[in-house]
Amino acid sequence: MKKILWTKDLSIGNTNIDNDHLQLLDVYNDMIIHIEQNFNCEELAKLLSRMTNYALNHFSKEEKYMRDMGYPDLKRHKKSHQEYNRYVAVFNYNLLNYNPPEPYDVLKFIKEWWINHIRFEDAKYESYKNEINSPVEYGI
Secondary structure (H helix, E strand, O other): OOOOOOOHHHOOOOHHHHHHHHHHHHHHHHHHHHHHHHOOHHHHHHHHHHHHHHHHHHHHHHHHHHHHHOOOOHHHHHHHHHHHHHHHHHHHHHHOOOOOOOHHHHHHHHHHHHHHHHHHHHHHHHHHHHHHOOOOOOOO
């Protein structure tokens, strides 16, 4: 599995949001290094917990941002966050039990989810913000 390298097509045009996404992808890349060098389920669960904590904080700020600008698709976007959280919670729980998931299955899900979410879902709300010329700022 390859690391996720930041490219222009992952930027949604908002530096603060892009920086949050970069932090999440850094944790993902740390998971790749861990699996390749000295894999153990407990350490992967810790990294996944770190990513989850950061994602929860990011989702909270992002949902407030969308709510403050009156983003019409907030409900669906929020639901996608909840579904992601459920999947990752199950992965994390199972990593510490008798039948852990394949680490590359975990990474594949995370990679695909974040890349698609950033490119297609997050880009929509930023585009909407620009269309309506909203003064709302992310993280405030």
